[in-house]
Amino acid sequence: MLNEKNIFGFPLPRIDGPLKTTGTAPYAAEYHDPGMLFGHAFYATIASGRIVSIDTAKAEAYPGVVKVYTHKNRPDTASSDDAWKDEVAVPGHPLRPLENDRILYDGQPIALVIAESFEAARDAADLIQVAYEADEPHTNIEVEKAKSYVPPEARKEAFLPTDPRGDAEGAYEAAPFKIDAEYVQEGEHHNPMELFGTTVIRGEDGYLTVHDKTQGSQNSHDYVCGIFKLKPETVRVVNAYVGGAFGSGLRPKHQLFFAVMASLDLKRSVRVEMSRREMFYLTWRPATVQRMQVAADAEGRLMSVRHHAVQATSLYEDYQENVVNWSGLAYKCDNVKLSYELAKTTLSTPGDMRAPGAATGFLALESAIDELAYKVGMDPLEFRVKNFVTYDQNDDLKLTSKALDACYREGAKRFGWSKRSQEPGSMRDGHDLVGWGTATGVWEATLSPAEAKVRLFPDGKITVMAAASDIGTGTYTILAQIAAQNLGQTADRVSVLIGDSTMPKTAVEGGSWTAASSGSAVQAGCLEVKKTLLSLAQKMENSPLAGAEVEDLAIRDNRLVLDKNDQMGLAIADILGSNGMSSVEGHGKIAPDEEQAKEWVSYTHSAIFVEVKIDAELGVPRVTKIVSAIAAGKIINPKTARSQILGGVVMGLGMAMQEEGMIDHRTGRIMNHNLAEYHIPAHADVQDIEVIFVEEEDDKASPIGVKGLGEIGIVGVGAAVANAIFHATGTRHRHFPITIDKIMEGLPAR
């Protein structure tokens, strides 16, 4: 029966919520097999150089230890870089754990102890002795940027800086108002709640079921099969529940390699899990130095934009992000020059972290735009509205929708922006300086190839199957809603089976594309179900649906009926029964429309408004209010959607004010590698946050009208905070995170 719970727009609580809140949703490192083995990795403590000797004799002799692996005895693996390149690999030579004696970064895994218990493996690992020959570490982006280079191979065509347009230098020189400033953002480290872990369960037939913490079960599957030359059907990768990932789980991690390697070699089930400290040796948001040169005319029209970024990467791979292209499309500007370079460091390869590139690029762009608005003497929101652009100037493409103007209006109204005074330091609340700042965010709305199977049973129960992952975003819930809506059921009738490499093909869960892609695939699968039902119904004698087209159909009360006259129809049980079937399945497939892409492009947009209160003497900062107005197409589930944006905003707060991997550049080692000293916002730092969705009707962004929400929430938050701090104190902070000491030193004289 149709009711409001079916409909797009209903805030259905997560259907996997009870499992998670009762601790019964199993995570990768929680699966168990009697007699299984446990691995503990051992890591290099120099940043660069080689292993002169590694003595594992004491570890091997430790009670319970089964085997210790190093580069000297690692089992054979595929020899080509291609075999080691996963779906999200970047140009370069992917890390092959225990390949040889070379050390490329502090924290590189150089040994694995396998034992009968976790404790024995950990204790024995402490007995390994290594002698190194150390080279100089190179970890300071502000030093290494002197040797920056244009990456010889692009990670993606779309990440290449767009060609210059107009005359950015000339227009800059000629303009009356200009800003030339450098922005530095320190490296940030992924710390989702769930640590990386893999449990390999070896079946009696030798087949492996691999429970892996990943954002793509099929990516892990193909990676493992490629490296170990395994037949695809002998390995199944499961990631049924993922305790947060944010991009950290896009590329396979060494614990997956280790667990499978040991399982194959020892013919036993094996678990390898990381500790919190090890999370700091993985995928991280690279430290970046950005130079912005922007100029405007006396009316506040943007005349020139130049954006140059240098990002840290590793010795062995050229990780790249789209940092600078946003500066060519966020505002109307005819004179643009963008450039992007990398700098080698002795750190692990950086990786995608929520809104990779955009979170970083908008930190600089939206700070510089604010600075320029002040140079011109305009309200910073008015300046942004003045330079509103209705198409993608980088590639001269039309936008499928852009309700950013409504975000500006709605957000400003809710925030009370009209009460703002322009002069920095002019607003007060007791001891506190009050600052109001704004910023804009943009993220790409893309569709990735996806498939889904939908099976409908006579009693109206539905099963949805896809390899898609739910990394805590609400994928289970919205796929149930989409299937229910399309097949005239309630969401509680839908079983969603995802997170399994044997399910229909789905790309990794990233880029904010899962809702649009897997959601559209489920909708396509539902359509296939209806088509099959119709053809079966039309085979029946005296079928009331004889002349009907599939577009005319609806399902109500478990009957396939004419939408406009639901007296005309047949019970689904009868349709299936008369054809000798117990259920009907539809296989939905979705892919980006390449023809459409020649003319149209889709983005999500945001307008962020931030209030800070800063103690005028001590500099203690409090972010007391944030309004985030989001335009991201259709919102299927306002509850999970709001959670996504809240999470993004909080992560943006951390980027603005707290998150920073503190590296001892003498040794190249990250020193605050724990959550006591690597700070993220605590509850007290997260105060009033309001999320507004400005809905867009957009049938081009994706077949279901969805654009995706995983990333847009963080974009621009850092700059909005910095701009608010400027408004409060009159000091521009261009080095992120903006910590209390920096704010204190930038306070106006009393």
Next chain:
Amino acid sequence: MRHPGGRRVRHFSYTRAETLGHAVAALAANPQARVLAGGTNLIDLMKYDVEHPGAIVDINRLPLRDIEELPNGGLRIGALVSNSAVAYDPRVAERYPLLASAILAGASPQLRNAATTGGNLLQRTRCYYFYDPATPCNKREPGSGCGAIGGVNRIHAILGASEHCIAVHPSDMCVALAALSATVEVEGPDGRRDIPFTDFHRLPGDHPERDNTMHQGEIVTAIRLEGNHFAHHHSYLKLRDRLSYAFALISVAAALDVKDGQIVDMRVALGGVAHKPWRDTLAEAEFAGQPATRETFATVADRLLAGAQGQGDNDFKVPMAHKAIVRALSQAAAGTPQIQAEKHVR
């Protein structure tokens, strides 16, 4: 070149002490033994491979969980009374609100429920290098050097540091206890003795591995507080890298006895600046009879920070401490102490 390997394995013996004498004997018998109370710091350090106690002496069964009245209007707080129980005890809240406030400025409710009074005194520094066995640290491994000098030292000392160690004591509670001139009662093989709070922790000097002045085999049994005149004019002000759940960059425990706008008695203890809660009783005494004004407090700050020196990353702590001292004393003088549940500074 660092050789991280070959460390001790994590095996230890476990003894549950049924009497104080039993606990003291067990501790005195084994220099590698450590006392387990709330475990909020020791267990972490064992997991981080920093502490390797050969023996654990669990004192949780000992009868040290009472807060007793003393004849002079003071209180005696048993070593096993939880931080929460101290902070929310009505007598503490009434007579020593500075102490209650300092406790509530630290950690999280869960940690305060588990952490004990004695354990709070004995918690170890949060220096990044102390916590990382792959790096040198004279406190963790005497003679290995100090990684923090010339390294990452945002959270380190500006007062009383040595060429061997620039770590700071991380406690909030202890800063208030130092300001209140508490007494630490310890029991050891040679019997019971009292240690004035300001003598309990020590500066690093040549022996940074020693955090305090207790002798081998001694156990903290109680904290004793005398009657005082600071219940109305006090404040605990903590500045940190986020609004909650972070160790102090700078904290100030300020207590004043003010009469007719003049200072009768003043106490100022600083946290986050040294290897021990920092107090200068000679300097405090110089201000008796002076007006309780911002100008006086700025002079107090000048005096207390006369020898302060940054280590690079933490240079900001010197001006930050100055501002914090003036503010905390101003709050105390006005009778408007910092309320820890309120995140704005009063």
